[in-house]
Amino acid sequence: MRLLSSLFILLIANVLHAQLTIEITQGSDNPFNLGIISQSSIESDSTNIVASIIANDLLRTGDITIISEADPGNISEEDLPFTFWKLMKLDFIAITNLQRDSDITLKLDYKIYDVSKAKLVRESTVFGVPNQLRQLSHYAADGIYETVTGIKGIATTKLIYVVEQNSFQGKNYKLMLADADGANEQMLLKSDQPIISPAWSRDSKEVAYVSFETGVAAVYIQDIASGQRERVLEKESQISSPAFSPDGKYLSLTLYQDGNAEIYILRLKDKALTRVTNHFAIDTEATWSSKGDKLLFTSSRSGGPQLYEVNLRKLNNAPERVTFEGSYNAKGAYLPKDEGFVFVHRNERGQFQIALQYQNERFVRPLTNAKLDESPSVAPNGNMVVYAITDGADSLLAGFSLSGAKFRYPIKNGKVREPAWSYFTR
């Protein structure tokens, strides 16, 4: 009887909420077509720099195709040539205007029009000083990207990575900070001993890394703006892969003090260590889920390296294996809402490629096809990935967007390793 009544209640509830449902089944796979018109009242050099930075930022996303020759010349705001743009199959038009705001500051206006509706959809201004042209452009690029795609842009986010150089005195290691497009490099730390595993805090104000500068392994947390740093842990044995918890109160790390690699969590307040894994196999490279309730890590407990997840909220936190395809899956990084993870996968031809696996799927989606790809790090909007590649003698950074764009960062003097993409900075 109870079953009948509950079924009846269900039926009533359903009828009350019966809403017309309209099915949307067709959408375009193509990127948005965007025309950019760059106007300026100052020297053309700056205008060109701004235009090219914005265009490159947008092209790297893979969500936007820039249509050149969208400018028919001498356009007036009252009478924009929407018919012409419609014929060119443009979806949006962005008009940027770089002007002097005062003696020392510049302003960059940008307006975005939806061509199909012949309507202004966004108008914004960013201010800065002349040596911040790049920043101004990145801000405008993010504004345009957000308006066109509805996804938050990452042109204003940052990268950190380690550069290893050979010199007369021997090797040196640098921890570098750069814009998301690889430009505007700054050195955060230089050492003649290895620096490994840089990682961002969620507020993107601090980085954690392992440095061997004192002769032993030590974990440092460095404030980027001030350069001040704190040594939070030092061990005679090896340490690697620090990663901030989302609330910034803990670091997960790999310690080798038990004879083999195990994952620990360090509480930053009192430096208390809690062991997470306990297995004779290697457990390493832990990263946190967005809510901080799970760790994704690499373990060789099944023979070869595979990814495992451990739920920190459960009392019996036995790790669960999550990758099953192929004999090598390592260095996992969650997508922003943990709907999947990106990692290094060795395919059947023995090539190491960056791949994606969604939580509800059991198979691997390869995203790159080089031979030696490593260390993927996901951008905070979940649409882009930066990773390290080895191409002949060069070790450099490369990236791709899930929407299909692929790009490489400029070759540096030295080997570039372990890139880490920051979180949103604004």
Next chain:
Amino acid sequence: MILNTFYLKSGIFSFTIHALILLYAYLQFEGFASDKQLIHKPVNVSLIEEQNKVVKPKNTSIQKQPTQQLPTNKIEEFNSSVAIFSSTELTRDTPSELQQSSELTETFEELNLQYFVNKIIDSIEGAWRKPLNIQDGLSAQFLLRVSRTGKIMAYQLHKSSGNIRFDNSGLSAIKRVDKFSFFEEIPNEIYETELKVFILNFNP
């Protein structure tokens, strides 16, 4: 042996009971499915209405008969259900031409609804960019409230696909459409009953 037969019998009995419950539940849920209107873009659909559709009341005098026993304050509450009840009674007795004409209006309204739904589908599909590298079989539902002029006044994620890029793509298509240009052509009745609030299901 006796014991075994007992087990067998009780097994059969239990099977029958469970089968009946499942069958009942299944039929109920089938009932749900048909209650919910689901409109796709028609490929080749003939919009001929079925006979059993309830016709809306046209003659008020018929309502009097069943409402006589009810106290007046309850009449308002029951009005609609009673009206439908009585009007079905009415159609049974009316000549067939009348019945046909009401069916025609019904078909016309359905056609109209389908026509405007197609326009909505066209607008949204024109604005929608499907993200690449997503799981197969994702679908996300958004609940929309549209003003009489066609402006999308409110929208919310009704059922997430679980993939943030996919959800986002639907959201951004809705934002991009912003206003349906043809809403003022929609007859009031269709707008009020069907298109004031509806669900968009992104289901590639």
